[in-house]
Amino acid sequence: MKPFDIVIVGGGGAGLYAAMEAMKTNPGLNIAVLSKIYPNRSHTSAAQGGANAALANKAKDDTVEMHIFDTIKGSDYLADQDAVEVLCSEAPKIIRELENMGTPWSRLEDNTIAQRPFGGAGRPRCCYCADKTGHTILQTLYEQCLRKGVFFFNEYFALDLCVDGSRSRGLIAMNIKTGRIEAFPAKTVIFATGGYAKMYWNRSSNAAGNTGDGQAIAYRAGISLKDMEFVQFHPTGLRKSGLLVTEGARGEGGYLVNALGERFMSRYAPEKMELGPRDLVSRSLETEILEGRGFDSPAGKYLHLDLRHLGPELIKSRLPQIREMCMYFEGVDPIDEPIPVRPTAHYSMGGIDTDNFGRTGMEGVYAAGECGCVSVHGANRLGGNSLLDILVFGRIAGRAAAEEAGKFNPSPISETEVTAKELELRSFMQPSGHYERYGSLREDLGHTLGMNVGIYREATKIRQGIEEIATLKERFSHVRVFDSGDVYNTNLLQVLELRNMLDLAETVAAGALVREESRGSHTRTDFPTRDDINWHRHTTYTLEGTGPRLGFKPVVMGRYELQERTY
Amino acid sequence: MKQYAYYQSCINESMTKEVDRSIELWQHDLGIEMVKLHESTCCGGSNLDYVSPKHFALVNARNIAAAEKLGLDLVVSCNTCLMTIRSAKKKLDESAELRTEVNEILSKEGLQYRGTSEVRHLLWVLIDDVGLDTIREKVKVPLSKLRIAPFYGCHILRPSTVLGKDNPMEPTSLDQLLDALGGKTIRYDHKNRCCGFHTLLVAEEESLNVAAEALQEAMDEKADCIVTPCPLCHTVLDGYQAKALKKSGSHGSIPVYHLSEVVGLALGFTERQLGIRRHIVT
């Protein structure tokens, strides 16, 4: 079988942009996009807010420079300044390019792309399409890829890389619809599989499939990950599903109330109350729950976001979508009942360690988007920078891979390698005496991460978390796939996703333990301040034996000196 | 005797004359009177709307204005006419600009569209104005021997933004009326589905497939007959029945009645009086 020039794993914003750009760079290339779902279903669609770019359509004095500074400050100075410069200076071009290919951006009165203010940004520079920005960007990119004739392998699940020494030869994947294991020999591979925050399971706003597949495959192949301990939490996720209730609900005057009936924010932010900064509000909710002032339910402890005093009229006119969401997903009408909420994991800053061209530690392997870590978000991502990240670095990786693809011819992937994979998967289905169900393992993983490696972290707890993850890995060795069929075996898929999450959870916990400081999203109660002397550096993780070996990497500095992060 | 302006659908003046004939027979028994609007014109079907939106608005503003002149609600006994005239009304009610433009032209005939008359289906009048209890009382020959497959047709239900009377996918109004007439209705998937009429001349094969499926399901569910409030559905399900079933390789046949006919039967009129013998399947 002739090798592909580029195999892209993941069909979200980063993967599709990479495919587009690679086709543009060299139309003669043989490019395949593998996605475990139909690309238009990817989690990019869930990003509502928008993408930052200093177009200066709204605020005429906005500059790329200001965007750079806001991003670096937002990252708590852990972002690499050269990478941030790439991100922000490419931003206007990328937004206009999407516009040129049909993204339905909302418009200002002068018919230019609309921009709105966003947290942590000094100017209104977030370009949006109502509250469906990610969805429309994803649709546009998918449409353009169809136009360009990009070859899609939809509903293919990537299993592992095939490696020759320091270089990848492609990968092995499963066709979900048939269950067949297939080889994808490739000159270059781009991982664009999204984030890993779903490991927090029902304490996560992520899609069911944000299981860090790309990161886990790369990690198993010996490629380094970076900054895995940084996971962003949002203060108000719905109790049962973790889905986000956007800040608008508090902006309109909603109260956060504990089981004692107190508006507890008075304890943490007496002036700003419910409208304090996101990380502070998240921590406040978590404290209330930890100190026993939360409500109890089978789905876990929670607090109330109460909108009832706003009255039906205001709720219906200003917060219709939030109301709809509460009714759809929680069965609660906020006009009549308070909304059950708790903090929820929703973004992973860490990922596969890459340079500014998306290149990873292994030749021929690239990563982009939430799957990769360049790093542009450092310890904390700014709102409106995640869509931007996937677009800018998806595009860059696509071009870089296209340029490299011609220079290398990989040795083929053998039948034996494919058969070995088949046998490995079959082994999950072999009946054995004692077995485990993936569902309870997955729930326990989410629980232990939430309790021990969640918003508040502390050495003893993290150690407990690490132990529990080890136990879960042991239990996983007895996990059983009950569906023994080949066709569309989601039971098997969920087990494979769980394996990926377990591998990555180890790195998250290891990083959380080693980083003895509080920075951005990472809050250590035993080390409550930022420690620039010892910890102004990235963590890296390489698989050694069965666990991660930690390493460190300096942060690339530039024009901006370290400062205290205050708003 | 409550009066209504009665819209004369093209099809009821030509192919399905039995509809108006039935209504005339029993209207006074139920305390209502349909005043025929002889000056009304074709509503444009679901076609005029996109051939020329403005003519569409004019024609139907005029139809409604004629009812308004009499101070009466406009009653329709064809689903598509109902949906069409109501959607024109919605457009007129939502646009002052359109109203002005149309009224300027209508004023030459001494007509004015004001939006004061409701546009309603005969079925709705029977349920809401006459009332199911009254109907129950007046029934002389209950339809109790019949297992009836109610066939609503689309345009009395959808788009719900224009019709909004019944649940667009799980309707009950026709079932309620048939129940009041003493009939037993069956539950089957096709009761809210399409008859295929509107593509009969454009995509005949598809249309006949659609009709055959509906007929077949009603027969499979052992219905004695189908009842529909729409003469267009009737035309397909009755007039094209043999052709549709033949295409789908099915045997058998099932009579299809108009709503107005079963009301007449329950009130004691004969098949001959009601014009049921004009049907193709009898």
Next chain:
Amino acid sequence: MSDSTIQHNEDSRDVTFRVHRFNPQVDSKPYFDDYTIRLEKGITVLRALNYIKEHVDASLTFRAFCQAGICGSCAMRVNNMSKLACTTQVWDELDKCREPGIIKVEPLRNLPLIKDLVVEMDPLVEKMKGYSNWVDSKMPEENWGRKEFPVSEAEFLKYDKATDCILCASCVSECTILRANKQYVSPAVLLKSYRMNVDSRDSMHEQRLAGLVKDHGVWDCTHCYRCQESCVKHIPIMDAIHGIREEAIAERGVKDTSGARHAEAFMEDIGKKGKLVEATLPIRTNGVVWTMKNLLPMAFKMVLKRRTPPPPPLVKSTKDIEKFRAEFREMSGHVAKDHAKKSGE
């Protein structure tokens, strides 16, 4: 049955899911499995299915991804209606059960079945490709990213709502014509085509329109509005279909398809007589040959029953037809002026 078992407002109760099962490797035809589980109020159908998969039957197969109503993966038929399982509350469905307490769950219709509740989406993707459902930018690719197209609010509003579509295929599943012929373009594809055609940045709208008026295209829609009623994003899909037809007639005239000729006949008759001349409608739509072949065999029976529409000369004109004709002509004047204004812009 005691009160407690039929009331739906209690906080937890037993619910039975009657789920469509089919594994092509083992089953010769589909069947249903009943799963009865105790559920808490506030649970969605998707979460209930997840529960069944995790605790009762791991082989139960369905798609799900975002679980937040935006990815469109989990569209399926619940109690006979295509919708997203993730945005559907179990308690709401209890009121809609044919058999009390039993919620029926089936795969989408009109797409090939793969397994249990999973259907093949490729036919939909292929149609999207076939009708060129992408913006073919007026800007040459080498200039992309250099400057924005200015887009006015009016231009933006033409496609804004249509871009809400998440391609969940609920409308595809409910479509009447698709059920009769799988080659039919399908509502989601028409919506997308419309969205592209009204985009001021697109350059291939004539070519796309030419594709849409061909067989199995826009004229085959039977206006049943099921697509629109089942749309999980409440998009007025029929407006898009009518929009394409309006454009097709305005730009391509009535010659190229029977659908367009059929529509135009209404205009003609109303203008002349105020009433539809049904007798000649088939000939005007499809020509003499088609009419003889398709309708003559039926005509005999119709004549016997006196069900034939009257021949054109006998169609009675509306009362006051002269006044009406004058009004109709006056409106034609307005429309002509509108066109002149539009093309002058």
